[in-house]
Amino acid sequence: MPNKLAYVFFLAMFFLATLSVQAHAKEAAADNYKAYCVQCHGMEGSGKGVNIRDMSVQPRDHTDAKAMSARSDEDLFKVIKEGGSSISKSILMPPWGGTFSDEEIRDLVQHLRTLCKCKYGS
Numbered sequence: 001m002p003n004k005l006a007y008v009f010f011l012a013m014f015f016l017a018t019l020s021v022q023a024h025a026k027e028a029a030a031d032n033y034k035a036y037c038v039q040c041h042g043m044e045g046s047g048k049g050v051n052i053r054d055m056s057v058q059p060r061d062h063t064d065a066k067a068m069s070a071r072s073d074e075d076l077f078k079v080i081k082e083g084g085s086s087i088s089k090s091i092l093m094p095p096w097g098g099t100f101s102d103e104e105i106r107d108l109v110q111h112l113r114t115l116c117k118c119k120y121g122s
C-alpha cells in the first residue's frame, strides 16, 4: 500500500514538473521575442517594429494566419536559425543560430504559432 501511494505521489510530482517546464518554455520564448524580434516584427508581432521605416523589405506580420499557416514548423525553425536567405527570403531577417539553442528556437516557433493562432496548413 505505501508503495502505491509513493507511486501516485511520484506521478503527481512528475506531472507538476512537466507543467512547470512547459510554462517556463512559453515564458522564455515570449521574453526572447520581446528582446530580439519586436524591433522589426513589432510589439504585437504585426510586422510594425520601430526599425521598419528604413527597411527595403518589410518584416513578416506574424499575426497573419494566412501567410504563417503556409509555413511548416521546419521552415520557421530554419528561417529563425539560419536567417531569411535560408528559405530564399531577405537577408534583413538575421540568423539567430548563434544566439539561441535549437530548443529555444523550437519554443520561438511555438510562440509564433500563438501569435498567428494558426498551424501549418490551417
Ligand code: HEC
Binding pocket: 032, 033, 036, 037, 038, 039, 040, 041, 051, 055, 057, 058, 059, 060, 071, 076, 079, 080, 084, 088, 089, 090, 091, 092, 093, 094, 096, 108, 112
Ligand atoms: C533586423 C530586423 C529583424 C529582426 C530583429 C527579426 N526579423 Fe524576422 N524578418 C525580418 C524581415 C525583413 C523578414 C521578411 C523577409 C522577407 O520577406 O524576405 C523577416 C521574416 C521572418 C520570418 C519568416 C516569415 C515568413 O515569411 O515565412 C520569421 C519566422 C521571422 N522573421 C522570425 C523572427 C524571429 C523569431 C525573430 C527574433 C528572434 C526575428 N524574426 C527578428 C526582419 C527581422
